[in-house]
Amino acid sequence: MPAPLRRYAAPAAALLLALTACSGGDEQRPVARPAPSSTAPSSSATTPTTTPTAPPTGGTAEEPVVLPPEVQLLDWRPVPGSVDDTVTRSGDWTLTVNEAGTRAELEGPDSSSGYGSSDERISDAFIDGQYAVVVFQDKQETRPNRAEVTNLANGRGFTVDGSSEIPTTTGGSWALGQGRLLHATVDKGSYCLASVDLATRRSTRGWCAPARHGFNSARITPAGDSLLTFDDSQPACRTVVSVSGSDVQSFPGVPECQGWDGLLVDGGAAWSVIPKENQIETAHFYARSADGYFDLGLGTSGSLTWCADAAYFVRDPQRDGDPAALMRWSPDDGLAVTYRSPGGQAFLSEPRCGGDTMTVTALAERGDEQVSATLR
Amino acid sequence: MPRPRTIAIGAFALLLAATPFIPRGGGDDASLRPSGQEEYGALAATAGAGRVTPDLQAEIDRVVAEGLAVGRLSGKQTTDALAAGLVRCADFEGQRYCLNSGWTEATQTQVQARTAVAARTIAARPSEAGSATGDLDVLATLRRQATLSPTARATAERAELTRAARSVAKVWLLRHQVEGVPLPDGFLERHPEARASAPVAARSSASASPSPTPTTTTTRTRVKHQIDYPERRVILRPRHTAEQRRTYWCGPTTMQMIAWGWQDERKGQGHWADKLGTTSNGTAISDMVRVVNSSTGWDRRDHAGPYITLDIGDYSFRRWTLLTMRHIVDYRAPLVLHPVLRKRYYPYLDDDASGHFQVGRGYDKRGDKPTRISYFEPWNQQRFDPSEPFIGRLQWRSAYKSYRANEAHFQHNIGV
Numbered sequence: 001m002p003a004p005l006r007r008y009a010a011p012a013a014a015l016l017l018a019l020t021a022c023s024g025g026d027e028q029r030p031v032a033r034p035a036p037s038s039t040a041p042s043s044s045a046t047t048p049t050t051t052p053t054a055p056p057t058g059g060t061a062e063e064p065v066v067l068p069p070e071v072q073l074l075d076w077r078p079v080p081g082s083v084d085d086t087v088t089r090s091g092d093w094t095l096t097v098n099e100a101g102t103r104a105e106l107e108g109p110d111s112s113s114g115y116g117s118s119d120e121r122i123s124d125a126f127i128d129g130q131y132a133v134v135v136f137q138d139k140q141e142t143r144p145n146r147a148e149v150t151n152l153a154n155g156r157g158f159t160v161d162g163s164s165e166i167p168t169t170t171g172g173s174w175a176l177g178q179g180r181l182l183h184a185t186v187d188k189g190s191y192c193l194a195s196v197d198l199a200t201r202r203s204t205r206g207w208c209a210p211a212r213h214g215f216n217s218a219r220i221t222p223a224g225d226s227l228l229t230f231d232d233s234q235p236a237c238r239t240v241v242s243v244s245g246s247d248v249q250s251f252p253g254v255p256e257c258q259g260w261d262g263l264l265v266d267g268g269a270a271w272s273v274i275p276k277e278n279q280i281e282t283a284h285f286y287a288r289s290a291d292g293y294f295d296l297g298l299g300t301s302g303s304l305t306w307c308a309d310a311a312y313f314v315r316d317p318q319r320d321g322d323p324a325a326l327m328r329w330s331p332d333d334g335l336a337v338t339y340r341s342p343g344g345q346a347f348l349s350e351p352r353c354g355g356d357t358m359t360v361t362a363l364a365e366r367g368d369e370q371v372s373a374t375l376r
Numbered sequence: 377m378p379r380p381r382t383i384a385i386g387a388f389a390l391l392l393a394a395t396p397f398i399p400r401g402g403g404d405d406a407s408l409r410p411s412g413q414e415e416y417g418a419l420a421a422t423a424g425a426g427r428v429t430p431d432l433q434a435e436i437d438r439v440v441a442e443g444l445a446v447g448r449l450s451g452k453q454t455t456d457a458l459a460a461g462l463v464r465c466a467d468f469e470g471q472r473y474c475l476n477s478g479w480t481e482a483t484q485t486q487v488q489a490r491t492a493v494a495a496r497t498i499a500a501r502p503s504e505a506g507s508a509t510g511d512l513d514v515l516a517t518l519r520r521q522a523t524l525s526p527t528a529r530a531t532a533e534r535a536e537l538t539r540a541a542r543s544v545a546k547v548w549l550l551r552h553q554v555e556g557v558p559l560p561d562g563f564l565e566r567h568p569e570a571r572a573s574a575p576v577a578a579r580s581s582a583s584a585s586p587s588p589t590p591t592t593t594t595t596r597t598r599v600k601h602q603i604d605y606p607e608r609r610v611i612l613r614p615r616h617t618a619e620q621r622r623t624y625w626c627g628p629t630t631m632q633m634i635a636w637g638w639q640d641e642r643k644g645q646g647h648w649a650d651k652l653g654t655t656s657n658g659t660a661i662s663d664m665v666r667v668v669n670s671s672t673g674w675d676r677r678d679h680a681g682p683y684i685t686l687d688i689g690d691y692s693f694r695r696w697t698l699l700t701m702r703h704i705v706d707y708r709a710p711l712v713l714h715p716v717l718r719k720r721y722y723p724y725l726d727d728d729a730s731g732h733f734q735v736g737r738g739y740d741k742r743g744d745k746p747t748r749i750s751y752f753e754p755w756n757q758q759r760f761d762p763s764e765p766f767i768g769r770l771q772w773r774s775a776y777k778s779y780r781a782n783e784a785h786f787q788h789n790i791g792v
Binding site for chain 1: 497693719720722723724726727728744745746748758761763764765766767768770771772773774776777779780
């Protein structure tokens with residue numbers, strides 16, 4: 001682990017005030033009128049509906065419209081190999097990280113390659129149809145992270161590490177998308193975000209966190225970049241922000257200090273808040289589009305993922321016997337259940353986007369499974 | 377009346393008549409439990425420490441002698457040789473205890489094999505453990521034992537086996553109460569420490585001013601099911617929590633919180649690190665159990681009885697949850713949770729970490745919603761990594777996720 005870096009502290013009174021002001025109630029909220037449904041039986045799979053439906057009308061930030069989910073199960077196919085491995089499919093490509101997190105295998109239609117070393121472990125692995133990126137971290141977490149980037153079109157690769165134009169740092173959040181790679185860097189003592197243009201291999205330094213603040217949960221979507229920023233108070237005051245160059249802007253409509261996940265969509269955003277700090281894994285998801293604010297319901301904190309043209313997040317079973325589910329939201333199609341786990345007790349790990357392919361891993365009493373589906 | 381219908385009615389009548397004699401479901405709700413509950417009418421909720429009988433002593437001597445026959449070892453030997461030499465098992469009245477592992481229903485060969493595989497993996501890839509938060513990994517455990525002289529190792533093994541032998545009644549009771557295993561004939565005669573009316577043994581180190589109220593031992597017991605337990609129960613005070621001050625001190629911090637809950641007095645993590653024999657490689661669960669027994673009163677007969685390291689590898693989720701409820705409600709004592717701290721089980725984490733210790737202190741059945749457990753989490757990721765936000769020490773979470781994280785640990789055991 002890196003040496004302690006103490007650099008935060010919001011006034012406790014202000015934080016208490018903010019938390020008090022932000023505590024949510026259980027009051028009734030307006031519910032969206034269900035759109036014409038393409039509901040499928042839970043046991044069958046359907047392709048996403050293409051039937052044009054009017055986008056649901058949203059509410060206000062204070063009274064978002066509750067979106068009841070439709071069931072639009074995707075055509076999920078089993079992923080070969082052990083469920084203990086973490087696999088991300090991307091069309092004909094497969095990126096597999098072994099259970100120990102020590103080795104990654106990239107397999108394509110005509111080639112395969114491996115990554116790994118004895119004194120490092122893999123902290124992140126991404127593939128998006130154009131590039132594959134495997135991020136390594138040394139065991140003691142004393143050296144800057146190292147990312148091996150592979151261009152899937154020609155097999156050429158390069159490294160982003162502590163000796164790069166904008167150096168990496170120890171740990172921190174990584175994201176791949178839109179031909180760019182986001183990572184953390186330290187510049188003159190400040191903790192900053194850096195962006196690598198993968199085609200030109202040029203890096204630029206972006207926003208730097210103020211003193212006693214940090215960030216993680218970097219996300220890239222066609223609508224822009226986003227982060228979770230936080231201070232060093234206990235509990236932390238967490239703010240979901242959009243990032244543009246060296247500027248950040250808080251997501252509108254997110255209760256102060258309660259944010260966790262966040263990503264941008266055209267004309268809006270999706271995010272989550274933590275209603276109870278002593279249930280840090282249970283988040284409440286919301287979204288905003290040109291049509292207003294929506295309440296997407298409960299989900300697992302840290303699971304919000306952009307893939308193809310929609311936001312996805314994971315939901316634990318809400319009742320005994322319910323399956324765990326992969327939820328999808330987009331401004332045009334609203335909220336849908338796209339995957340249901342085998343029954344009994346169950347949960348899903350963080351969904352993994354491979355450009356136009358989604359992979360999920362379900363851990364369930366009635367059998368674990370790792371499956372993928374093409375999204376478009 | 378047609379003949380087939382007569383036969384069917386007769387068979388149905390026979391079935392009804394025989395129903396009272398069919399064994400009913402046991403501790404796992406779906407499994408069988410022993411009939412003849414009257415036999416166990418005098419059982420206590422748990423057993424105190426028993427005496428070492430000549431038979432138990434003979435088994436201890438046998439296993440220790442096997443270790444002496446192995447001779448001098450070193451940390452440089454193959455992992456297979458270390459596992460075979462150091463992970464030996466004793467049969468105490470039909471219950472198996474394996475050195476450096478705990479109480480298990482697996483065979484000695486199975487325990488040695490899985491230990492060797494885990495150790496081999498770590499030896500081949502030093503980064504296997506990820507960010508180590510303080511659970512002593514299997515390779516470090518074996519190497520620690522291997523560096524001892526044969527005599528010193530025999531002394532340590534004799535002490536470990538003696539502690540185990542004295543807790544065999546607790547193991548039988550747990551298997552009976554949670555797993556529905558019938559108690560052997562003459563159990564109460566051999567183990568008066570398991571009788572409801574047995575006197576509470578005086579304790580030395582931990583008898584001073586315990587904060588919890590005494591347990592009322594039952595005069596009649598029966599196998600309890602989840603439905604028999606209250607909807608929600610917690611123990612320990614949320615203010616008795618702390619975050620680990622060193623990356624490898626999850627053991628001392630877990631111990632600090634467990635002891636703090638008993639004595640209402642906070643002792644430093646360094647104090648507990650010394651008692652646990654913690655090194656920069658971490659803490660062994662066998663040491664956690666040993667120090668809970670020696671330094672708190674949670675092991676008293678009116679609480680959990682002597683803590684043991686119990687293999688839950690073959691436990692269903694329902695059984696694991698029943699064990700938790702029994703511990704919180706009947707024992708009113710904390711559990712030493714032993715999960716692997718990986719993102720797949722703890723989604724708020726930024727990185728995968730190692731085996732880990734937490735304090736189990738409550739549950740909530742939540743009606744028709746999935747059960748949650750409450751625990752104290754010593755790991756504050758923010759303390760060691762500025763890219764991660766603060767997480768509170770008191771947490772509630774899906775019991776099934778914690779069960780899977782416990783099962784995913786190669787030792788899949790727990791301190792109860």
